[in-house]
Amino acid sequence: MVPLRPAHGLADVATAGLDTVALRMPDHPVALALLRATGRPLSAPSANPSGKLSPTTAEQVRRGFGGKVPVLDGGACKAGVESTIVAVDGENIIQLRAGALAREDIENAFGRKVTRAAKGAKISAPGMLLSHYAPNASMRLDTTPQIGEAFLAFGPVPAFAGETRNLSPTADLHEAARNLFSMLHELDATGAQMIAVASIPQEGLGEAINDRLQRAAAPRG
Secondary structure, eight states: TTTTTTGGGGGGEEESSSSEEEOOOOOOOHHHHHHHHHHOOOOOOOOTTTOOOSSSSSSHHHHTTOOOOOOOOOOOOOOOOOOOOEEEEEEEEEEEEESSOOOHHHHHHHTTEEEEEEOOOOOSSOOOOOSOOOOEEEESSOOOOOTHHHHHEOSOOSOOOOOESSSOOTOHHHHHHHHHHHHHHHHHHHTSSSSEOOOOOOSSHHHHHHHHHHHHSOOOE
16 A cells, blocks of 8 residues: 555644645655655545545555555555644644544644634545545444444453454553554454444544544434
């Protein structure tokens, strides 16, 4: 997979105004080699069909596009979730999309508060659609599984005989973020009609994980 995916970069910054420029600098040797070989900036879409689960491996990209696009394999994504996107408007820093760099870490780096884009705000960055990152299966969040469902767990797992993946047995949010999309791909491949998802803390990278899960579970057009 060409690692221009957000999951290989932690944050993207856009300056707000009449003309907006967003820049991403990948942190992966394959992507950097590709940039050196072309000798110019590249414009690239995400490596998944619109609205579908993000890929974190080259094989998931191949499956998502039915083998119709060439793929550079740079290994599994390191962060697992897409980049954080922030807009800088004068003195204001606004998080447009939660992602691989926690909002608290950005606040510590800037020494100032980072506000979240208001619900229902104008869509001005990738990943702001209400329904996005969705598997074929429907999803129930902050719950325990029922018979016939698949289960995406976090931390200790209750007794359950159905298909189960655990984002992090030790409740590590960084591990959970790395595993999120890969495990959703795996559970979706089982043919389950419903995926129950355990409760995830809304702190640190949990903000990005919950954002993706809420969009994946939203009503679909």
